[in-house]
Amino acid sequence: MTSTPILATREKKGSRLTRASKILKVISKAIQDKKGENLISMDLRKIPEAVADFFVICEATSTTQVKAIADYVEVMVKEECGENAYHHEGHTAMQWIIIDYINVVVHVFQPETRKFYKLEELWNDAVVEEIKEEELPVKKATKKKKV
Numbered sequence: 001m002t003s004t005p006i007l008a009t010r011e012k013k014g015s016r017l018t019r020a021s022k023i024l025k026v027i028s029k030a031i032q033d034k035k036g037e038n039l040i041s042m043d044l045r046k047i048p049e050a051v052a053d054f055f056v057i058c059e060a061t062s063t064t065q066v067k068a069i070a071d072y073v074e075v076m077v078k079e080e081c082g083e084n085a086y087h088h089e090g091h092t093a094m095q096w097i098i099i100d101y102i103n104v105v106v107h108v109f110q111p112e113t114r115k116f117y118k119l120e121e122l123w124n125d126a127v128v129e130e131i132k133e134e135e136l137p138v139k140k141a142t143k144k145k146k147v
Helices: 014-033 063-081 111-117
Strands: 037-043 054-059 087-089 096-100 104-109 127-130
Touching (some): 014 054, 014 104, 054 111, 063 096, 063 104, 096 111, 104 111
Parallel strands (some): 054 104
Antiparallel strands (some): 037 127, 087 096, 096 104
16 A cells, blocks of 8 residues: 655645735735845646745845835735735744745745755746736826927
8 A cells, every 4th residue: 555645635726726826916016015136936836745836935135124025925915815824934033034825935035045045946846937026107208399
């Protein structure tokens, strides 16, 4: 009798994707609002051993900014999606804060810590998408003609 790993047997449901995609958008916007840098999302759904469906990873240049981003993500996800974080950690050292929403896990790093742990390399089978700040339409100035 062979045993099947629990992670390999979890179901992938369509409604979860819709919920996860909304959470992803809110998280990305919150990180951008607080000027998080090098923002990426990693789609881990095709990796049976993955602990979540998505990782969102960003950097902050100071411990103050790491805390500000993490706190704002939690506030915005609660307001926009009605979801509380299942777990969060790292608020003591503030080098790497993790916010776990079960299917989406947010990692807010200081640059040196991100380079050290190399999550992108660890999960290199994931589909990685760089998230750039959405450009807002720019109104062109028009010159008024003298009549």
